[in-house]
Amino acid sequence: MPFSPETVTVLAPATVANVVCGFDVLGFALAAPNDEMRLRLTEQPGVVIINDDDFGLPTEPTRNVAGAALLAMLRAVPEPLGVEVRIRKAIRPGSGIGSSAASAAGAVVGLNRLLHERFSKAELVEFAMYGEEVASGVRHADNIAPGIYGGVTLIRSTTPTPDVVPLDAPPLFVTVVHPQIEVKTSDARQILKRQVSLQDAIRQWGNVGGLVAGLLKHDYALIGRSLEDVIVEPVRSILIPGFREVKEGSRAAGALGGGISGSGPSLFMLSQDEATAQAVEAVMRATYQRLGLEHHIYLTSINPHGCQIVNNP
Numbered sequence: 176m177p178f179s180p181e182t183v184t185v186l187a188p189a190t191v192a193n194v195v196c197g198f199d200v201l202g203f204a205l206a207a208p209n210d211e212m213r214l215r216l217t218e219q220p221g222v223v224i225i226n227d228d229d230f231g232l233p234t235e236p237t238r239n240v241a242g243a244a245l246l247a248m249l250r251a252v253p254e255p256l257g258v259e260v261r262i263r264k265a266i267r268p269g270s271g272i273g274s275s276a277a278s279a280a281g282a283v284v285g286l287n288r289l290l291h292e293r294f295s296k297a298e299l300v301e302f303a304m305y306g307e308e309v310a311s312g313v314r315h316a317d318n319i320a321p322g323i324y325g326g327v328t329l330i331r332s333t334t335p336t337p338d339v340v341p342l343d344a345p346p347l348f349v350t351v352v353h354p355q356i357e358v359k360t361s362d363a364r365q366i367l368k369r370q371v372s373l374q375d376a377i378r379q380w381g382n383v384g385g386l387v388a389g390l391l392k393h394d395y396a397l398i399g400r401s402l403e404d405v406i407v408e409p410v411r412s413i414l415i416p417g418f419r420e421v422k423e424g425s426r427a428a429g430a431l432g433g434g435i436s437g438s439g440p441s442l443f444m445l446s447q448d449e450a451t452a453q454a455v456e457a458v459m460r461a462t463y464q465r466l467g468l469e470h471h472i473y474l475t476s477i478n479p480h481g482c483q484i485v486n487n488p
Contacts, residue, residue, distance in 0.1 A: 189277060210274075222245045228262070271435070272436050276303070279305070345393035346447075351444075351475070408434050449474075
């Protein structure tokens with residue numbers, strides 16, 4: 176296609192992955208925070224990364240999650256093309272709310288708009304997973320899929336191609352606390368059990384099925400009963416100060432439930448109404464003030480759109 180000087184700006188949302196019992200298969204997009212990305216096609220083939228923030232992320236495309244996703248996408252384009260992407264991150268790297276996925280998903284959504292929507296959402300997920308591989312060593316899609324599809328998504332499989340199932344969830348408020356410590360996804364994966372008992376696996380399968388059914392039926396009580404993880408959370412929670420206090424206090428305040436967002440350190444809680452979400456916010460703030468840990472709290476909701484184009488070339 177001919178070179179075009181037009182640009183596109185994308186808001187790429189934070190996401191919550193795993194959703195307690197759905198390790199690597201469930202995720203949802205958040206209404207806030209969002210990264211801002213600006214892309215344009217260039218005459219010189221390849222990818223140019225420009226960081227408009229102070230996080231010091233790599234600008235070498237093969238080492239940058241957005242760059243790796245864009246390179247994968249350009250390999251699927253027959254004509255020689257280049258793309259420049261400027262990234263202003265509001266989602267702190269290592270926060271556990273899909274910072275790397277936002278960069279990868281926003282990059283491919285933006286380039287797809289410049290290519291006049293040449294690729295399907297499923298294809299965009301596959302390209303963006305190359306970015307997640309740079310970040311964690313694993314091509315998983317539980318942050319990527321909700322970032323591209325919006326709402327709550329089930330990733331039935333990623334091979335041979337992503338099989339993503341959007342789920343019709345009821346209105347839900349989300350309270351997220353990010354204690355200012357870092358838990359790297361690659362490190363959090365290293366401590367996971369390599370084997371689980373059949374009894375635990377059966378209980379986990381029941382919870383995943385119950386959570387999906389609860390979302391589809393808009394059954395808040397079933398959602399709450401199903402927000403239980405007997406495999407991953409018992410191991411990963413030891414990495415996060417205040418985990419137990421936040422979870423128990425939030426439940427007492429009326430939250431449906433919640434747990435670790437992604438690999439942590441962020442924790443999320445789902446609530447049926449905003450007043451409960453605000454009460455959960457108070458629990459989170461009190462916990463981390465008592466522990467003397469700096470923290471950020473987001474009181475938000477589920478984003479039904481995923482990455483959004485905010486200008487239209």
